[in-house]
Amino acid sequence: MTRIVADISVSLDGYVTGPDPGPDNGLGTGGEPLHHWAFSDDPDDRRLLQSSTTRSGAVVMGRRLFDLVDGPNGWNDDVGYGAEEVGRPAFVVVTGSPPTTMRLTGLDWTFVTTMTEAVGVARQRAQDASTEQGTDLDVVVMGGGATIRSAFDDDLVDVLSLHLAPVVLGGGTPLFTGPRSARTLIQRDVVVTSTATHLTYDVHP
Template sequence: MTRVVADITISLDGFVTGPDPGPDSGLGTGGKALHTWAFSDDPEDRRVLREATGRSGAVVLGRRLFDVVDGPNGWDDETGYGAAEVGRPAFVVVTSAEPESVRLDELDWTFVTTGLPDAVAAARERAEAASARTGTDLDAVLMGGGALVRSALDAGLVDALTLHLSPVILGAGTPLFTGAVPRTLVQRSVIVTSTATHLTYDVL
């Protein structure tokens, strides 16, 4: 069964980027420290990343994040979705208008201009098709940014939430939960490594 999984890294004080994120610094000031775990040699971090990348049948991201990863300092052959794993699922971008060009044209991009619910539905369809091809249950993953993940949670579009809690205090940046609709979660797993605490919840 295809699930919609929100998967994002967060600081101890609740931010998913540092201050002043932008096309040339997608994680903002100090924000790179959030993703130390994704490039860690810790075998448990590597397993968490490998398994999550391997379960991704389709990935949803917002336009700002797309502009970062498709920009000149974005993804390349060594660093992409899943960090060094460089997974290649279908990607669905929520945007008000399609970009004029795409640098990473070898990846499978779909641009949805009719809103987040339609983008999540498109990603679920792509993940279900990938599951049928591979004979494996694959997820539709909400990669971010933070506003997209929070909006999807608020709208009841998310089946599971995975947080990679980084031992970093940023002080400011893009908050994940400020102003969010109250939700009840059921904790399913906790994995503690040398660089992060990986938390998975079912969303009720």
Template sequence: MTRVVADISISLDGFVTGPNAGSDNGLGDGGEALHTWAFSDDPVDRHVVAQATTRSGAVVMGRRLFDIVDGPHGWSDEVGYGAREVGKPPFVVVTSARPESVRLSELDWTFVTTGLADAIEVARSRAAAASARRGEDLDVVLMGGGELIGSALAAGLVDTLSLHLAPVVLGAGTPLFSEGASRSLVQREVTVSPNATHLVYDVE
């Protein structure tokens, strides 16, 4: 079965970027510490990255994140989806308007202008097709940004929440959780490395 997995790194005080995040400062001031684990050579971290990248049947992101990864300082042949894994699943972007051009034209991009729920359904269809080709269940992964994942959680569109809790306090930035409906979580996995605590929850 295709799951919708929200996967994101977060600080101890609940932020998914540092302050002053923008197109030229994607993770905000000090936010690079959130992703230290993704570029680590620690075997636990490498396994988490590789496993998540391999299970990604389709990936959903917001327009602001797309502008960062497709921008001049974004993804490359060395660093892309899954950090150094540079995975190439189909990507679905939630946006109000298609971009005029795409730098990373070798990747499979779909732009959905009718909202997050529709984007997830498009990604689910793409992930189901990839699952059939590979003969195994693959996931729809919501990779961010934080507002997109927060909105998806609030709307009940997420099956699984995968958090990478970095040992850093940012003090300000983009919060993952804001006021809204409460959600019950069932803890399924806890994996610890020196760089992060990797937490997996089912969302009820």
């Protein structure tokens, strides 16, 4: 079964970037520790990253994140989806203005205008990939924060996977804001490593 998995790193005070994120400062000021786990040598971190990447049949992201990964300091031959884990699922970008040019032309990009459409397209791509590979693959909503929050608030998420980094950022991009995000979740898994606490929840409307 194809699940919609929202997967993101977050600080102890609930931010997915530090203050002042931008094209040349994607994680914001002081935000680098959020992703230390993805580049860690801890075997549990590596296992979790590999498992997530392997199960990814399609990936949804917002336009700001696309601009970062497609930018000159973005993904390359050594660092791409899943950090050092090489993955090439279909990528679906939510944007009102598709780019006219792309650097990463070797990846499978689709541009749509709404979150509902993005999840629908990604689900179909993941199901097609599942049939081809003979195994269940998921849709991963990887961010940024506003993209995951939109999918969560629109009841499009089945699983919430948080990588809780041991850092307090004091500001930046919050993961959840406002009453629409209020929800009771079902905790399914907790893995504590040297760099993060990895939390998995089932989400129900």
